[in-house]
Amino acid sequence: MASAFTRVFYLLLLADLYSCVVVRDGAFSFSLDDVKKLKDLLPVDLSKFSPRMAAMDGSSSVCANNELPEVFGHVCKSPRSGDVFKRLAQIPIDVCEICAYAACSGC
Template identity: 50%
Template structure:
């Protein structure tokens, strides 16, 4: 009984880790997008911007943050990084919806 239960747990854990968020040529793990939320929240509070409006200045601040997940380092070099961060924000704010693939950008469910 234990080996079967362990197998199911391992498969379940693997499925949770394989959700990928895509934007154009960029791919990020859902876990990385969840971590991005904290940076976005801090950026919005310091600039008093509404959600969904990530400016170039906010994107630059997030990119300069040591807390930025490694997966976003390449994105930071893109000229449209703020635009992509803005599109990732709804997923970061509500990642549970991505877990069930309600966002078209999510795959691997």
């Protein structure tokens, strides 16, 4: 009985550790799940545009989307929002999940 309880406890602990991966960009930090949601909302591949183009096109349409997670609200108010969204769009999620990317931590 105690063995089964211990296994369940460790599985729950492992699941909690997986969900705590944090992606940082300067003073901003976001959960990996929120960055995944953001990538789904991006209208175009911002990494192919110049920073000026990304700031004009990408951030305004993303910030206007009602499905944008609330944690990105303070980024939308930033004058550098286009740059932040461009950098977040370039993060390789599969590599971030194993914390092999410098912007990701928490593993």
